[in-house]
Ligand code: NAD
């Protein structure tokens with residue numbers, strides 16, 4: 086049996102990863118620790134509740150005692166660090182919590198894992214690994230051509246991407262200084278089930294179904310490289326099992342689309358299949374995001390060559406699966422948008 090400490094496992098990608106792993110393997114135990122911020126939701130994990138290989142603990146990755154207690158109690162083999170404040174717009178209005186969780190929380194986990202795993206000078210228990218889930222946003226923004234490579238210098242712009250880049254530097258420092266066993270994955274924009282509707286795709290699905298404005302920042306021609314979340318989970322699993330220690334792997338979807346194409350695709354699907362009253366009249370061009378990165382794009386050559394990973398899900402297939410999931414899980418959407426979501430939404434979009 087291998088014991089995985091998954092942090093942030095009640096969030097979007099983390100919960101998909103927990104479900105993916107428990108469905109795929111009989112010989113893994115998952116210890117999911119999550120602070121349950123506005124973005125964490127145990128409803129995502131209903132299908133694994135009661136699974137004997139799954140444990141949930143509510144805790145903050147910044148809490149030294151709580152993290153130490155987990156390493157004391159469980160023989161952790163792998164840390165998969167998803168826990169983060171993840172939304173760029175929130176980082177623009179409130180950067181400090183991003184430093185707290187994304188930087189200090191990661192350093193806290195690194196320290197505690199290092200102490201728990203160390204067997205001698207620069208020596209660690211066999212087979213252990215710390216996987217940092219990072220983002221392509223640490224590379225900054227691309228022009229019309231080219232792709233981010235693992236060798237691209239880090240040039241983050243938003244408070245969010247700056248906090249993730251800082252965390253990446255600490256992970257690298259632990260590898261370089263202490264020979265601590267790590268990998269970093271840097272993925273592009275994920276989409277799929279259980280994504281909180283502050284992010285582009287679920288926000289647009291939620292709004293279009295309610296005939297609400299579809300807020301498009303600036304000219305809507307910013308490009309993101311969309312990665313279906315299950316493909317990402319598979320990549321993380323492969324990097325944990327086969328990634329060369331100390332290496333960074335970019336994980337991209339080969340699915341670049343401008344934002345307005347995404348929004349129009351969602352409108353078209355809902356119009357054809359659900360509600361013919363919706364249409365492009367709902368699109369509303371609003372004030373641009375400050376410091377808005379123009380284009381992200383990954384050529385996932387290294388992870389393909391080294392580990393055989395490639396994105397299996399085309400955008401056309403993934404977006405239909407995703408929209409169908411939200412249509413079948415309207416109660417989930419209602420639950421996550423009750424409470425503080427309305428205040429966030431009004432504050433965020435009222436003056437746009
Ligand atoms: P999310 O916001 O949906 O989930 C984050 C989870 O972390 C939540 O469950 C939250 O409760 C938990 N959390 C927050 N602060 C915590 C703390 N201090 N201690 C413990 N738990 C805490 O995020 P996501 O979209 O699932 O992203 C997961 C990871 O992947 C993040 O590290 C993010 O930077 C990275 N990433 C995401 C994307 C994307 O498109 N969503 C793209 C690239 C990288």
Ligand code: TYD
Pocket residue numbers: 172173174274283284285286288300301302305307308309344374
């Ligand atoms: P988002 O989902 O926030 O991811 P990220 O900023 O990490 O890439 O946004 C994706 C793109 O969609 C980004 O270019 C900003 C844009 N966007 C809008 O135009 N309107 C919106 O309401 C949101 C949330 C995002």
